[in-house]
Amino acid sequence: MALIQMEFKSETLKRTVSANVILPSERFRGPYPTLYLLHGLTDNCNGWLSYTRIRLWAEESGLAVVMPSGENSFYMDILVKDGCLGDFGEYIGRELVNVTREMFPLSHRREDTFLGGLSMGGFGACRNALKYSETFGKAAVLSGALHFYEYPVSWVETEGNTLGEVKNFGGIEKTRNTDRNPRYLMDVIKNDPDRHFPEFYIACGLQDVLLKANRSIANALSEAGAKVTYEEGEGIHDWYFWDTYIQHVLKWLDYKAERKD
Template identity: 40%
Template sequence: MALLQIDFFSESLMRTVTMNAIIPTDKTLFTQHEKREIKEYKALYLLHGGYGNYTDWLGGTRVQAWAQDKDLAVFMPSGDNKFYIDNPDSGEMYGSFIGKELIEFTRKTFPLSQKREDTFIAGLSMGGYGALVNGLKYNETFGAIGGFSSGLLLEGVVSGSKKFAGMMPGNKFYESIFGDLAKVLGSEKDYKALAEGLVREKKTLPKLFLACGTEDFLLPEHREFRQFLTDLGYPFTYEEGPGGHEWAFWDTYIKKFIDWLPLGEAVQGISSGHVME
């Protein structure tokens, strides 16, 4: 499993950006007579949470080892507290960056499958929100979406709930990201509106995997969203487990998500990310 740090110029953000990438090209199988299949890799675009950056997933979880076992390429960009959405007023087009430009760049650069069913997006907290809105918006690109302790905060932010005021520096911050808060619900920044639109238009639905800790402060929002999806008739997988808004929980559930994806059986080997004990 080759681990790379990549710098490239983004037209969506008009600057050089950095991301980490896990590319399953250096795995040696345990049996000498086994030969690795040469193929295009399935890809996961993995988004960090608030206050984080492209290094978070590697520092907080064992995703490198698990991706290697399943021959899964993983790309981890930075979201810079911008919630992975477009902001035409500031010129920061993070949604276009994640949903279009990053896909195009990685497919040109690495041996990746271009099939929808082989392309996935997931994230934690703020990144879970970003995975939901971009996975649903770019539903022709992504075949599956994973959200762990996702930032299901839109209704609370719009209503001025004090619950979310302490997460980021107040409503002025949210307005700088989402624009006029009175116009957010029902827009392409609204995960509920996006899901409703796909169901109403009978589009091919990305598969959904959602998880939240039983001690997480976002648990009520996850249970409400679970009921919303059930009432809408949008198929999904939902899990709750012990833990709060913390890396121990996300470490557990990124493995569950990878195991849930249509990747086939794990094949362990020796590589830079998973050495033989």
């Protein structure tokens, strides 16, 4: 197995960016099925490696894992298009996939390309798997920060606004009918005969304040026509829950990696 720390100049984000890449090269041959795995608020590309056993599990199962840094962006495009911050949705949904496929022996097939994340990264996985449904065949959402358009605005702007992140959305009511809202994107796919939903896995802890939002999005996806696997279990919004349920995600992905002779 190889653990690669990469940096490259992102045209989309207009700066040098970093990511960690796990390649199961010792036991398996490429092209590898690939999981793009997103971190949560205040974290970076090292979070999954530091607090879970994702490296071990990827090596054992033949999965490539790409873990980018998404800052506190919620993996959305910026609202000020002439600014210098760049579009994180476009970065995750297109540029990062294209760059890593050019650099590493990753599968180019939609059915082998997955997107996942926790908390803020769970929102990013949900939103961008829908936005870029032609790229991702499956998406995994763990304790997704999906409350912005699911809970009352008064709660979102107070208790649900840890670091001022609600401003990333540009006003909840103002942007409700835009591609910042997963429900809007569900309608786009549902009404376009040429597009298909990714499959979704969603899990949340029973003691997590975001539980109802995850239930709500899971139901909405299912009603829109997506295939959804939903799980709940004991736990709060922490790494103990995510370390356990990322194992559920890997089993659910049900990918096939070719072993070396």
